[in-house]
Amino acid sequence: MPRHLRTTDLLPIGDLARRTGLSVSAIRFYEEKGLVEPIRTSGNQRRFLRSDIRRLSFILIAQQLGLALSEIETELAKLPHGRTPTAGDWQAISKSIRGQLDARIAQLERTRDKLDGCIGCGCLSLKHCKLYNPDDQLAAEGPGPRKVLG
Missing domain, CATH: 1.10.1660.10 (Multidrug-efflux Transporter Regulator; Chain: A; Domain 2)
Known part of the structure; x- marks a missing residue:
């Protein structure tokens, strides 16, 4: 000690x-x-x-x-x-x-x-998906909820 x-x-x-x-x-x-x-x-x-x-x-x-x-x-x-x-x-x-x-x-x-409206990838709302992620453009940025994590 x-x-x-x-x-x-x-x-x-x-x-x-x-x-x-x-x-x-x-x-x-x-x-x-x-x-x-x-x-x-x-x-x-x-x-x-x-x-x-x-x-x-x-x-x-x-x-x-x-x-x-x-x-x-x-x-x-x-x-x-x-x-x-x-x-x-x-x-x-x-x-x-x-x-x-x-x-x-x-x-x-x-x-x-x-x-509330979307978890960032648009997949929960097909109606809004066309506005926020047309033709799944966010897929090019990587997997997961790109709009939230980005």
């Missing part, structure tokens, strides 16, 4: 699980992916920094927002290792994912607005 850390700065995996609401196996999974890094005691037991509560909470929130594990990993890699991240560290991550969230929101809004 690093000398600058006190035993009160560290949590056993069971305490971390209780604090985050995650199962021990989920924490081990995130450890395996490199998203949290425990410190090993002389008896080879895992001990986590209290700041790992926030890391794991961020993972849960980011997953709810639709970020892929690889995207979460990229963001968490920006945080310092071995010290508690500052408010500025978290603010930088927030700024970084804001663009991704804005793009997803825009896509959801486009989908919502077009869903």
